[in-house]
Structures are given as C-alpha cells and as structure tokens.
Amino acid sequence: MVGGRYKPLTDAEILQIHELVLRLLEDLGLSQLTPSLEARAIAAGCRVDDDGRLRFPRMLVEDVIARSRRTFTLHGIDPMHDIEIGGRRVHTGTGGAAPTIMDFETGRYRESTVADLYDIARLVDRLDNIHWYHRSIVARDATTILDLDMNTTYACLSGTTKSIAVSYTDSASVRAVQPMLDAVAGGDGKHRARPFCTAVCCHVVPPMRFATESCDALEAAVLAGLVLCHIIDPECRGIFAAWPFVSDLRTGAMSGGSGEQALLSAACAQMANFYDLPNSVPAGMTDSKLPDAQSGGEKGYTVSLAAQAGATMIHECAGMQGSLMGTSFESYVIDNDLLGAILRTVKGIEVTQDTLSFEVIRETVTGVGHYLGHAQTFARMKTDYVYPEVADRRSIGEWEGAGARDSRDVARDRVRKILAEHYPRHIGAEVDAAIRAQYNIILPRERMQAGNGIW
Amino acid sequence: MVGGRYKPLTDAEILQIHELVLRLLEDLGLSQLTPSLEARAIAAGCRVDDDGRLRFPRMLVEDVIARSRRTFTLHGIDPMHDIEIGGRRVHTGTGGAAPTIMDFETGRYRESTVADLYDIARLVDRLDNIHWYHRSIVARDATTILDLDMNTTYACLSGTTKSIAVSYTDSASVRAVQPMLDAVAGGDGKHRARPFCTAVCCHVVPPMRFATESCDALEAAVLAGLVLCHIIDPECRGIFAAWPFVSDLRTGAMSGGSGEQALLSAACAQMANFYDLPNSVPAGMTDSKLPDAQSGGEKGYTVSLAAQAGATMIHECAGMQGSLMGTSFESYVIDNDLLGAILRTVKGIEVTQDTLSFEVIRETVTGVGHYLGHAQTFARMKTDYVYPEVADRRSIGEWEGAGARDSRDVARDRVRKILAEHYPRHIGAEVDAAIRAQYNIILPRERMQAGNGIW
Numbered sequence: 001m002v003g004g005r006y007k008p009l010t011d012a013e014i015l016q017i018h019e020l021v022l023r024l025l026e027d028l029g030l031s032q033l034t035p036s037l038e039a040r041a042i043a044a045g046c047r048v049d050d051d052g053r054l055r056f057p058r059m060l061v062e063d064v065i066a067r068s069r070r071t072f073t074l075h076g077i078d079p080m081h082d083i084e085i086g087g088r089r090v091h092t093g094t095g096g097a098a099p100t101i102m103d104f105e106t107g108r109y110r111e112s113t114v115a116d117l118y119d120i121a122r123l124v125d126r127l128d129n130i131h132w133y134h135r136s137i138v139a140r141d142a143t144t145i146l147d148l149d150m151n152t153t154y155a156c157l158s159g160t161t162k163s164i165a166v167s168y169t170d171s172a173s174v175r176a177v178q179p180m181l182d183a184v185a186g187g188d189g190k191h192r193a194r195p196f197c198t199a200v201c202c203h204v205v206p207p208m209r210f211a212t213e214s215c216d217a218l219e220a221a222v223l224a225g226l227v228l229c230h231i232i233d234p235e236c237r238g239i240f241a242a243w244p245f246v247s248d249l250r251t252g253a254m255s256g257g258s259g260e261q262a263l264l265s266a267a268c269a270q271m272a273n274f275y276d277l278p279n280s281v282p283a284g285m286t287d288s289k290l291p292d293a294q295s296g297g298e299k300g301y302t303v304s305l306a307a308q309a310g311a312t313m314i315h316e317c318a319g320m321q322g323s324l325m326g327t328s329f330e331s332y333v334i335d336n337d338l339l340g341a342i343l344r345t346v347k348g349i350e351v352t353q354d355t356l357s358f359e360v361i362r363e364t365v366t367g368v369g370h371y372l373g374h375a376q377t378f379a380r381m382k383t384d385y386v387y388p389e390v391a392d393r394r395s396i397g398e399w400e401g402a403g404a405r406d407s408r409d410v411a412r413d414r415v416r417k418i419l420a421e422h423y424p425r426h427i428g429a430e431v432d433a434a435i436r437a438q439y440n441i442i443l444p445r446e447r448m449q450a451g452n453g454i455w
Numbered sequence: 456m457v458g459g460r461y462k463p464l465t466d467a468e469i470l471q472i473h474e475l476v477l478r479l480l481e482d483l484g485l486s487q488l489t490p491s492l493e494a495r496a497i498a499a500g501c502r503v504d505d506d507g508r509l510r511f512p513r514m515l516v517e518d519v520i521a522r523s524r525r526t527f528t529l530h531g532i533d534p535m536h537d538i539e540i541g542g543r544r545v546h547t548g549t550g551g552a553a554p555t556i557m558d559f560e561t562g563r564y565r566e567s568t569v570a571d572l573y574d575i576a577r578l579v580d581r582l583d584n585i586h587w588y589h590r591s592i593v594a595r596d597a598t599t600i601l602d603l604d605m606n607t608t609y610a611c612l613s614g615t616t617k618s619i620a621v622s623y624t625d626s627a628s629v630r631a632v633q634p635m636l637d638a639v640a641g642g643d644g645k646h647r648a649r650p651f652c653t654a655v656c657c658h659v660v661p662p663m664r665f666a667t668e669s670c671d672a673l674e675a676a677v678l679a680g681l682v683l684c685h686i687i688d689p690e691c692r693g694i695f696a697a698w699p700f701v702s703d704l705r706t707g708a709m710s711g712g713s714g715e716q717a718l719l720s721a722a723c724a725q726m727a728n729f730y731d732l733p734n735s736v737p738a739g740m741t742d743s744k745l746p747d748a749q750s751g752g753e754k755g756y757t758v759s760l761a762a763q764a765g766a767t768m769i770h771e772c773a774g775m776q777g778s779l780m781g782t783s784f785e786s787y788v789i790d791n792d793l794l795g796a797i798l799r800t801v802k803g804i805e806v807t808q809d810t811l812s813f814e815v816i817r818e819t820v821t822g823v824g825h826y827l828g829h830a831q832t833f834a835r836m837k838t839d840y841v842y843p844e845v846a847d848r849r850s851i852g853e854w855e856g857a858g859a860r861d862s863r864d865v866a867r868d869r870v871r872k873i874l875a876e877h878y879p880r881h882i883g884a885e886v887d888a889a890i891r892a893q894y895n896i897i898l899p900r901e902r903m904q905a906g907n908g909i910w
Contacts, residue, residue, distance in 0.1 A: 006461035006763055013806040020811045028817055051821070100851060108859075109851050248848055249836035252827060255848050259799030259841055262759075267804055287848040292861035293786075294846045296748035297793040300755015304717075305800060308461055308760070322851045331748075338752040344714030345760060349722055351468040356475045362483055366506065372707060381704035386714055391749045393703055393710050393742040396555060396564050396777045404563075406747035 001346040003090040003310030008267045014274050022058040029053035037231075044231045056227055064230045065275050072237040072278065074132065074313075075196040077184065077426060078161035083131055085239070086278045088310040090346050092303070092339045093132035094124060094332075095282065095315030097167065101137055102290060102321065102328040104415065109289075109326055112137035114151045114442045115454075119419055120319065121159020123332045126418045129339035130318045134165035134200065136327050141442060149173035150180070151442045153197065154435065157184050158448060161426050165198035174199060180439065183431050226277070239313060240277035242268040256285025256316075256323040257298030262305045269311035281306050284317030284335065285324050291331045291408045295321065299338055307346050329419075330411040337388040344386040390414055419455040423448055456801040458545040458765030463722045469729050477513040484508035492686075499686045511682055519685045520730050527692040527733065529587065529768075530651040532639065532881060533616035538586055540694070541733045543765040545801050547758070547794045548587035549579060549787075550737065550770030552622065556592055557745060557776065557783040559870065564744075564781055567592035569606045569897045570909075574874055575774065576614020578787045581873045584794035585773045589620035589655065591782050596897060604628035605635070606897045608652065609890065612639050613903060616881050620653035629654060635894065638886050681732070694768060695732035697723040711740025711771075711778040712753030717760045724766035736761050739772030739790065740779050746786045746863045750776065754793055762801050784874075785866040792843040799841040845869055874910040878903055 009017070031053045033041065038054060045060045071086030083091055101112040117139055124133045135152050142148035149168055156164040157180070168174045181191035191197070229238045245254050246261040255261060265281040272279030283306035288295035303317045318335040319327045349355075357376065364371045371377055390410045392399060399405075427435075435441065446452060464472070486508045488496065493509060500515045526541030538546055556567040572594055579588045590607050597603035604623055611619040612635070623629045636646035646652070684693045700709050701716040710716060720736040727734030738761035743750035758772045773790040774782045804810075812831065819826045826832055845865045847854060854860075882890075890896065901907060 005463055008460055008800075008803055009806065013804070016806055016811060020813060023813060024816065027813075028820060031820075109855065247827075248842075249827075249832065249840060250842070251848070253848060253850065257796075257846070257848075259796035260839065262796070263800045263804055266800075287846060288862065289847065289851050289854045289859070290861055291748040292863060293746040293748065293751035293789045294792070294862035296751025296753070297755040297789070298751070298796070298846070300752040301759040301793070301797050301800065304756040304759045305763070308763070322854075323848075326851050334748045334752070337749070338756070341712075341714030341717070341753070342756050345463075345718045345721075345756065348463055349468070349718055351464065351471055356471060358475060358478060361479065365483060365486075372702075372704075377704065384715065385704060387703070387705070391712070391742065391753070392744065393706070393708060393712075393778075395708065396744050396781050399744045399777075400564065404744070406745055407743065407749035408747060 001090050001343055002088045003269075003307055003346050004088045004273060005310075005348070006266060006305060006308035007270055008263060008305070008309065009270055014271065017271060018274065022061060025056040025061055026058050027055070029055040040231050041227075044227075046227075061227060064227045065277070067234065068226065068230065068275075068277055069235065069237055070276055070278070074163050074198070075194050076132075076161055076163045077157065077196045079194075081131070081162040083163065085312055087312075088273055089312060090307045090310065090314070090343065091131045091312065092307070092314045092317050092343065093130050093134060093162075094120075094136045094318050094320075095134040095165075096136040096285075096320050096324050096327065098137045098320065098322075098325055098327045099140060100322075100326045102326060104329050104412075107290075111140035112327070113141045114139040114155050115447060117152060117155035118159045118443055118448070119329070119455075120327070120332065121156050121164075122422050122424065123329065123415065123418055124318070125160035125162060125424055126422055127318070127332060127336035129336045129343060130162075130332065132163040132165060132198075132313075133160045134198070134315060135167070136316075136319055139442075145170050146173055146176060147440055147442070149177060150439045153177050153180060154439065154441055155443055157181075157197070158427055158432075158443070159424060161424060163196050163198065165200050167200040180435055183435055184427055238278070239280045240272045240275065241280040241315075242271065243280075243282050244268060245282075254323040255287055256282070256320075257287040257294070257302065259301070261285065262302040265302060265311070266305040266309035269306055269309040272312075273310050278312050280313040280315050281309075281311045282316045283307075283311070283314050285320055287323050289322045289326060291321070291328060291334050291411070295331070296334070296338070296407075299335060300342075303339065304342050304345065307342050329415045330408050333390055333411040333414045333418075334407050337391045340386050340388060341391075350384075416455060421450060423450055456545050456798055457543045458724075458762055458801050459543045459728060460765075460803070461721060461760060461763035462725055463718055463760070463764065464725055469726065472726060473729065477516060480511040480516055481513050482510070484510035495686050496682075499682075501682075516682060519682045520732070522689065523681065523685065523732055524690065524692055525731055525733070529618050529653070530649050531587075531616060531618045532612065532651045534649075536586075536617040538618065540767055542767075543728055544767060545762045545765065545769070545798065546586045546767060547762070547769045547772050547798065548585050548589060549575075549591045549773050549775075550589040550620075551591040551740075551775050551779050551782065553592045553775065553777075553780055553782045554595060555777075555781045557781060559784050559867075562745075566595035567782070568596045569594040569610050570902060572607060572610035573614045573898055573903070574784070574910075575782070575787065576611050576619075577877050577879065578784065578870065578873055579773070580615035580617060580879055581877055582773070582787060582791035584791045584798060585617075585787065587618040587620065587653075587768075588615045589653070589770060590622070591771075591774055594897075600625050601628055601631060602895055602897070604632060605894045608632050608635060609894065609896055610898055612636075612652070613882055613887075613898070614879060616879060618651050618653065620655050622655040635890055638890055639882055693733075694735045695727045695730065696735040696770075697726065698735075698737050699723060700737075709778040710742055711737070711775075712742040712749070712757065714756070716740065717757040720757060720766070721760040721764035724761055724764040727767075728765050733767050735768040735770050736764075736766045737771045738762075738766070738769050740775055742778050744777045744781060746776070746783060746789050746866070750786070751789070751793070751862075754790060755797075758794065759797050759800065762797050784870045785863050788845055788866040788869045788873075789862050792846045795841050795843060796846075805839075871910060876905060878905055 185191040283302040286298040319332040640646040738757040741753040
C-alpha cells in the first residue's frame, strides 16, 4: 500500500526547508560528537569549527542522500513477516519506551516489567495490522543496563515471530546480544545474514541544543545522522527518522496527540519522501491515559495523516497512552482495527473500466436485480472491504441486547483469550535452555506456557 | 483554512470518473422525476427516453457546472457566525436524522424529542468547532410531518445563533415555516435577504435504482440534481453533496465508520473540487454506539481525510453514533475538540523565512537561552497552537490523582454545565409569543430557562 496522496507541504516549501537544512548543517553544525566519529567525519569531508561544532558541507550531504539505500527487507523472525521497506509503502507497528503500564486487572498504572514485554509481544504476534514489535515499554524489573537490554531482547524474541526492535544505548549490549540473536537465527553469523532485530539508535538526544521544537532543526539533525551512518557503513540499512515531538507550550509537557503533532509527523514523512529515503515517523501517541474517545480520535488523525503522507514506517501507533509514558493491553487490540481501516484508506480506490462499471450499473438500474445480488458486488466484497476484529457494527438494539459494552471492554476479552492461549514455540527448548545458561534471564520458563495461572 | 492537500484520486482517475458520470447521465439517465420538473427539464434541453428516463446531454451538464455559483455566505442567525462557503475552505458541523438518543442520565437509548433538539442546539452554540447546526435528530414527539418540521425549526432557532439546517420533505412545510423565519429575522422578507435556515433536500432517495453503492453513480445523481436546481433558479446557492454510504456487505448494514467510507467521502470532496463547487460530504459517522475508543478512531480518520481533501462542508461530524442511528450529548463536546485539532492540521504549516528561523535557531544553539524562553516561541504559542477544552494532557500521575476519568466522563460535566447555564435569548419574548400563537409549539416556554429542574 503506497502512500503519498497527502502533501502537507507544497513543492516550493519543501525546497525552502531543504535549503534551511543544508544551511544549518553547513553553517551551524552539530556539537558533542564522539572523538572517533569526529575523526571519521573529518576524513569524509566534514570540518570542525572554532566552537567545536561539526560542519557538514552541502555537497557531502547531497552526495550521501544520493547514495543511500532506497529499499531493503525488514526481516521477520519468521520470513512470513518480512516487510519490504521503501518506495512509500506504508507499514505500521509499535514503538516507545513507556516506563508504566495500565495493569490489566486493577486498571491502575504500575511499573512495566519483562513479563509485560513478553505478553505484549504475544499480542502483537496475533494482530495483523501491527507489522513489527519495537519494544514499547521499559522493563523496570531489570536492574542493570545490560540486564535490561538482554531481557528486553529475549522477551521480544520469545513472544513473536515478527521483526523486533530494541534500543541499545550501550555498545556493550550490542555485542552481548549477538550470540542470542544468532542462536534464534539458527547458528553463528545467521542473524547478520537475515537480521530480524533492529537496533534503534537515538543519536540526537533532547535537550541537545539542536533538538528544538522546530521540525526543520530535527530534520537537519537526522540528516547529519544519515551522513554519519554512511561514513561508518555505506551499505547500512538506515531509516530516516525525523521525530519531532510537540510540547504544549502552556506547560512544556509533550502533546503527542495534538493536531500540531499530526501535521509535523506527516510533514517529516513528506520530507523523507522528497529525499526518497526509507523513513519512520511517530504517530498514535495520544495524550489520553486510557483507550477512550479522546485516545481513539487522536490516534485516528495522527496515524491517518502520517500514513497518507507516505511514511514507510509508522512507529508508536499501537498501544501507547499518555504521550508515550504508558501503555495498555487493550489498546493494542483496539488500535489493530484502527490501523486496518487506515491502511485500507491508503490502498485507495481502484479506478479502471471494470470498477467504473457502466454496464453493471446499467444492468442493475434497468434490470430486475438489486446491486447486492450482483456477482460483481460479491467479488468486490472480498477484495475491497476490510472487516474489523472488535469494532462493533451492530445495530443499537442488538448492541444493547448484548450488554452495551464499549470497545475497551470488548478488547479485554480478546486480550485475555490471546494471552491465555498464544504461547509461540519458535524457539526450541534446547535453544532456550542454552540462552538461559548464557544470560541472566528474568522471565521464568514456566511463565511462558498456557495454564500458568496468570492469564 | 483551505484543504485539498490530500488527493485520493489522480488527475487521470478524476477524468475517468467524470467521463463515466457524463455517460451515465446522457446514456442511462434518471427515472421517476415529477411531471412539472420533467417539463422544465425538457425545455432546458433534457430528453425523456422510451423507458421514461430523463437523459441529460453532456453539453447541458457541463454548461450548468460552468455557470454554477462558486461561493456564497452561509448566514448565521447572528452575523458573527456567518461562514464563507467555497474555495476549498473547510468547515465542520452537525448533520443527521437519528431517531434515538442516548439518555444522559440512564445511558440507554430512547426516542429523541423536540427538547433534545433544543438542548443539542444550545450545546452546539457553545462549541466553537461546530460551525452550524443541521438538526441531527428526528423529534419523535411530533405527530405530523408539519408539526415535526415546525417544531424542529423552532427548537433549532431558539437554541443557537449559528446557521441552522432542517430537512423539509414536504413543500407545505417549506411554505409554513417562512413566517417563523421572518419573525426571527426581524420582519417580512428579512429571511430571504439574509437566509440563516438551509433547506436540506435529498432528491435521490435510496433505494432508487440509481443509488447503488457506487460512488460514481451517486455522483451522477447529484450532478443531475445540480442541473435541476439550476433550471429552477440559476442563482440558487446549492451545495454539491455526493453522499455515498458504505454497507458492510456481510450484513447489508451501513458502516459509516469504515475505512471505505473515509475514502469515498474524501474522493467525493475531491470530485466536487474538480468541479469547483461548494460541497458537502459526510464524515464522523462512527459505527460505535457510544463515545469510546472505536468511536474516536473512526471519527478521527473519516473527518481527517474529508477535511484534508478540501470538503467545504463536513456534515455529521459531531455527536453522531451508531452509523447515524443515534446521538449522544457527550459526543458533541468530545468531537468539538477533535474537530479543532483536525482543523488545525488543515491550516497547515506556515513556511516563510521568518518561520524557518535560521537566526533564531542559531541564537538558541549558540547562545545561553532555551528555545522555550525565546520571544518567538512565546509569539508562536498564541498563533500556532490549538488548546482543547476537555482532552486531557496531564501526566499519568496527575490524571490518576484527579480520579482517572475517561473523556466521556469529563465531557458529561461540560454538557451539564452548558445545558444548565446557556439559554440563548436572541429571540425576544414578544416574538416568541407571536410564534407560539401562530404555531403548535411542543417545547414549553418554561423548559427554556435556567432552573427548570432538567439540567
């Protein structure tokens, strides 16, 4: 499904922003680069100014953009879940680093855990419109960075056969996790050949001076990142991820569900498409703390606009609440339906002589049949329509007769059913035992099977 | 706020659809026209075929499109609420004809009444992003068509000073209501000079053979209506309203909240803009029966896409539930915030040398200040940001501390406050008494004031 039919910026505006980005990189540059990267950058043609800021000549930036990879496969653990990234094809999945989760039983927020990471992975595994599992919470029961990164990777790998993504802030973690990834991939070096775990690297951390609310500045920062990646590995499969976060200026607090956020995320996708780079934007980051009407509405317009603008990867668009500070199990199920409908809108309307249907219209108008009984209608029923899993389309009477439940309540049943039944077994017992022997795994093996008394 | 940045159809597809429309009107035509209109149509250049179908020569259709009014003022009762229609300026308001309403106290659906019409009018009067009040429910306590139409008009007029719209299916009603409109306008003939009540005329009633699910056929039908209007009054202020309604083909029931609906409504807005005609499309017609996450999500993407496609009037986009079969007071308040955010996205991003802000970025990067303290940030806070009324942007902790309420619950407070306090008095006691003397008004005068014990 190819997006790009929504263009928040005009062509002239895109060029103006592009000019600003080049000027910011060349005339202002970035500060606080690591010495080793700085040396490589200088070798590649960058220079360091008197204030110690790394400057990027516009020729270099344009050259790197031109030579960057346009498309690649984002591998699932199971190849069935492989995704072709690039070419404005729109995909949707999780993201985030919420420190808290709405407890399924009490409805109150509590610290999130490794077990939650695993349970969300299992949910995602069963929800068709969530195309990958970028870990959405931070496991607070891991005590060291290394434990956190190992256990996050393990919980994600164990719960789903879709592509996973983990944020590694420490190079030691990246090295330490390799044997685990290889073990799941089937042997030494196998993961590198078909990588299914994405390392998310946030190379511009707020509050760096560069990360102002300005979309342009953030875009410049990410372009700088692209140049650096390219210096390290010209074949790298990078994702151009300009992620502007909007603040409510009355309080300074993030407002991920605002119209301003929807607009900026969509504009970033459009800029990325101007550069013809595989990209990611955040959307679906509602400010609401629970799956209510506010939450649905904010997710609806933010994800819609990002998708229609042709974002190749939309992150954070399932499960997140409270401007990324929380998550809720029910939301994944509810958002899965929302994403299905939005992806349907991205698919667009097929206009051909066959679908224009002059003759079919004439037959149903002048003949005795009703369009509902026409063969074309029956055929189109299967190709043109998406049917939601939990969204309720019944009449008011039927709905009231069945208990007048809201979507959150209905989603709870689905969460409970999936989590009670679905325990993926793609990692064999022997491989799992080997991993457990090598790493400090927090999640007990007996938690990873039906009848564990939790769900 | 001018839309049109989202184009679900390509230019080539628009031309193909346009060709089909002309062909349908010329080669297939419409059946079941009234004899008087048929005679006028023939005089204007149409012809009736052997099957009694009225055929529209393509030259005539194109001619009428070319000569139609492009813009006009949709008057509010108070000129403060006048709206300039046309030129892809996007406006949002109510619509619908729900037979039921979710009772505010019991939460159960019941038949809607004249008092509900009046109360919704008062809500709409206080919600800034609902630009008009097209009656959204049918008063079931009116026993005749004439009583219904009189009382609907009266309840709408009394509850808001925004522009109102009523569906009159009977020409007797249209004649009977004129003195009431003139009385409110300030005297004989005053309403025609500054009309604030729109007559909604659904000239193609399903299940006419022409009204298949095909967007193209519906579009053709509406174009035929345009020709007829033009024959009657070349200066008429018509709204091109191609309203395709999607059915869930498993059940035949309408699915107003589907992705398919979002796409078709947006495509109709785009076709209308191709004709450069003031237009209306429906959006926000969720299938959910109450303001929950499903409701919010479906409203979010359907209204977004219609707005970005440049619909000049988006109807049904506040308050409706259950695919137009119901309404809920809370939804008007919740949807008002949603519409505000979506209209903000339509406003777009201002790209100028000033907003690109190279110098401001340099100052905040190299200087000692933070961008939050910069004068430009403070100025932009007032021009670039929309602040919602009930949407919750607090932290999880603050929200839990304040009772962990969902948006429906918060909206209830706002509904109760508005309806307890806001009793518009733009119709003077004398005029009201005169209207009551002339018409069979159901709504008691004492219901129309604070302290009536209802709210």
